[in-house]
Amino acid sequence: MKKLINSPENVVREELEGIALAHADRLRVCFDPFYIARKDAPTKGKVGLISGGGSGHEPLHGGFVGLGMLDAACPGHVFTSPTPDQMFEAAKAVNGGAGILQIVKNYTGDVMNFDLAADMLREESIEVATVLTDDDVAVQDSLYTAGRRGVGLTVLMEKILGAAAEKGMSLGQIKDLGEAIRASGRSMGMALTPCTVPHLGKPSFELKEDEIEVGIGIHGEPGRRRAALASADEITAMLMEPILTDLPFKSGESIILFVNGMGGTPLIELYIVFRKAVQIAEKHGLKVVRNLVGSYITSLEMAGTSITALRADDTVVGLWDAPVNTPGLRWGV
Amino acid sequence: MKKLINSPENVVREELEGIALAHADRLRVCFDPFYIARKDAPTKGKVGLISGGGSGHEPLHGGFVGLGMLDAACPGHVFTSPTPDQMFEAAKAVNGGAGILQIVKNYTGDVMNFDLAADMLREESIEVATVLTDDDVAVQDSLYTAGRRGVGLTVLMEKILGAAAEKGMSLGQIKDLGEAIRASGRSMGMALTPCTVPHLGKPSFELKEDEIEVGIGIHGEPGRRRAALASADEITAMLMEPILTDLPFKSGESIILFVNGMGGTPLIELYIVFRKAVQIAEKHGLKVVRNLVGSYITSLEMAGTSITALRADDTVVGLWDAPVNTPGLRWGV
Amino acid sequence: MQELTQAEMRVWIWEAAAVIDKNSALLCDLDAAIGDGDHGANMTRGFAAVLKKLEGGAVAGDLGAFFKTIGMTLLSTVGGAAGPLYGGFFLELGKQSAGRTSLDGPSLAVLIEAGLADIKRRGKAEPGDKTMVDALVPAVEAMKAAGGDLAAVTRAGAEAARLAATNTAPLQARKGRASYLGERSIGHQDPGANSAALLLESLARICSA
Amino acid sequence: MQELTQAEMRVWIWEAAAVIDKNSALLCDLDAAIGDGDHGANMTRGFAAVLKKLEGGAVAGDLGAFFKTIGMTLLSTVGGAAGPLYGGFFLELGKQSAGRTSLDGPSLAVLIEAGLADIKRRGKAEPGDKTMVDALVPAVEAMKAAGGDLAAVTRAGAEAARLAATNTAPLQARKGRASYLGERSIGHQDPGANSAALLLESLARICSA
Ligand SMILES: Nc1ncnc2c1ncn2[C@@H]1O[C@H](COP(=O)(O)OP(=O)(O)O)[C@@H](O)[C@H]1O
Ligand SMILES: Nc1ncnc2c1ncn2[C@@H]1O[C@H](COP(=O)(O)OP(=O)(O)O)[C@@H](O)[C@H]1O
Ligand SMILES: [Mg+2]
Ligand SMILES: [Mg+2]
Ligand SMILES: [Mg+2]
């Protein structure tokens, strides 16, 4: 295992120490329990947005704390959902009196831990609502399973709901907007290489030189199927087709298109994928009105990409364009 | 070779197509010859800043074109310096009448090609000045060799000179400022893994599971020495010590500290390195007044890191803080 | 041993922590095959925290207070899916044993049945979904059927859990991360079913000692 | 052949382009060992562009115009260090052969000497620095010493260049990317010295045909 770490146990603590040093102007890091909060939180009268999940997906979520996005993020151990005490303390720290919205990626662990935290908060008379993301079309949706995973849409969700909260929308309004976004976005990902969880010390799966894993999530888990290595254009098509047909996206619609790197894939390759993704979207009659290209929701050093498409009406585009000031996303301020 | 590409020949063209689609709001991409320019260029009366170099270092340089940074960037083939006709055409396209400043990383090929371009521009009566970056302390400095490589300092140079140009400073003033920055910044890098140049199809060097390469540049070239895999803290010390003693940085000085990822190293590890780098800098009596943590000058998918320290007085900090609006760096606007 | 008191329960937790630690890599490997590879690390971290919590001496009060301490500690240290499930399991044990200071075989079986009910309520998994529920359901049945002394009850539970954990291999997962794999989850044992078997095996060892 | 005209020179360029293409991977490998692995790709791209440029038929005018076309094309397609060096080399050949339409052995030697001078001026490399200069300096000396017909002159140049290219292996690089490696550049042949030898060998083959 080749990583710039000191010991598997200290990865998250030391990362947080680095984040605290790098972003002391904007962020406050709590070490007991672990959470990252806006330095200026709470904002009185504003809904407090919190999220969190296993570490190893950086900049998600801690890198998205700041004006116009999250108020706090709770990092778990690598690929392990955080614990209820983290969300509980984080929410209390950023509670501006207008309620707390939890953005939760749909994984059994995350859902259960955030649920417990919500119960604890309600016991303290803090209003809580939760929005799930479950945008991964690689997973068959079914009432009888854990459902789909939350992946790339989470980044867009945090940006858009963050802007809504900043604008002063109420908890109920933001929850409704979140559900609308949840219903309008789809994602799919693939890996060229696996990743190695620090405490495990070996790759989460093996791939031959000419193999790729299609339909991966963001936890180094194997995907739905193994396929032969293919060209960037072919791989982009493998991801775009299921995304576009699942919802389905209809000709004439406007979308935000997000091409994400899994952590070990350089920007040069992401632009090549983005190029083809736009071509496919346009062939489908879609208008790509906004985009994001980069590594924003990662799986440690995994090489690969995921694509997210989100229907975007004027309201969504307006919220997307609104100012944001976080370590991971910044514009307009 | 596992990459999201279609063919080694088309990597740069298709990347540029992606960039053109993703950033059409701010950038204009010329395909014959290849260059990326600010959409609103030329700015009358403003010195035009251009840079360029081999591709594979993204977001450098094309991702740094925009308000407050470069006016144009010329991408060569992967790890191959661009050709004089590119700089010539790019410079003419962004020439606002106040002269052209070329920021050139000190590699034989880059220097010679930019020199030829400067000659061509002067023949058209366009004033040209050049600032070199040669900040890599891993390379012994000598009059009798090609000198040191330009690495991480290039990013800081482009930001700071870009702000100076935006403020209306003259070509001579910007050139002088550039020389001052050149004299005040030092860098060093290391690799955990090599990278594979697309047309080569195999890694540029081999490393065992327990080996690292210390003193690498940004072209997949082997470094000065091979060392045993060590902890993040030890590796950070291996890089920081030569950087701090070379200039030397003196106790009491303020610095901008830049921890860079080589392309395949995730953010989580960079924060761990940054944490230790700050500790070492502070032990040295230095004040880290600004910082940058992320993958900004890369070597394709190489895993590893480089550290850059730049002495920063109030002028430099002011220019660092000035608004910048590029795909790769953005704040204040 | 006729009755389990807090003193014996503490020995169980020590034993369980040691066994979890020893099998941490195995649990991680099982999880890596069909999940995200952290189950061993999560459980080890959680039980180490519990040990630390119990270091100070006996928990003041009844078994209810004792199990609640364990549950709360697991809840705030394990994370992932296993954290709320095992945390909730022990919290439920605490609720159901409030006011008691010792347990015989049959009442232990009833208590664990209540803990299992909490896991099922929280995780909504049924037997056959390839989760820890697959190990716990037959274990509880066996414990209740065995009746009699603690040694017999716990040994029946441990054996049933182990067999059932092994038998999760051919199942296709319908809950938890492994469900994302669909058919590719077939052929691997469930990590949580294995950790449940380890916990019951260490309990049986204590009760047979 | 007594005199080289543009027609023969075009055959040389075709031959050179084919040889460069055939040896592209080798040149890249040599460059990967001590540089950045692109020398073969750069040269192949450049000569392919030159071939394309020459496809339309003979370049109008004298040898000066012919070499200038080649130089300008290499300059705008090769990139890296080799682009300005080889581009400048051919531009210099163009300047020095302005007004001429053919070359004999001794004048070819003088012409290449002028091209070499441009490379040295531009790259500031001296023999022993482990660059293409190491191949070209002895080649020019041998060509001048050989005198006589084109076949003898070019064969002498090719042989000297090849030997010198091989002999760059034990040198420590002082110019170009390989210089960053310091002592670790020792033990590998210089890629640019090899491409120079390939160019002169193809010239010799044409002149001996
Ligand atoms: N819905 C559920 N009900 C019961 N047990 C579950 C459920 N989901 C997951 N599990 C159990 O949790 C185990 C995984 O725990 P762990 O790896 O610690 O958490 P995570 O899946 O969040 O990484 C699985 O092997 C399974 O036995
Ligand atoms: N200063 C110099 N003078 C002469 N030749 C040089 C000089 N620097 C580099 N070279 C030659 O250029 C070759 C490398 O060319 P190439 O790989 O195409 O460019 P780059 O080094 O920019 O990648 C070296 O092998 C060497 O022969
Ligand atoms: Mg987990
Ligand atoms: Mg090169
Ligand atoms: Mg797990």
Ligand SMILES: [Mg+2]
């Ligand atoms: Mg080269």
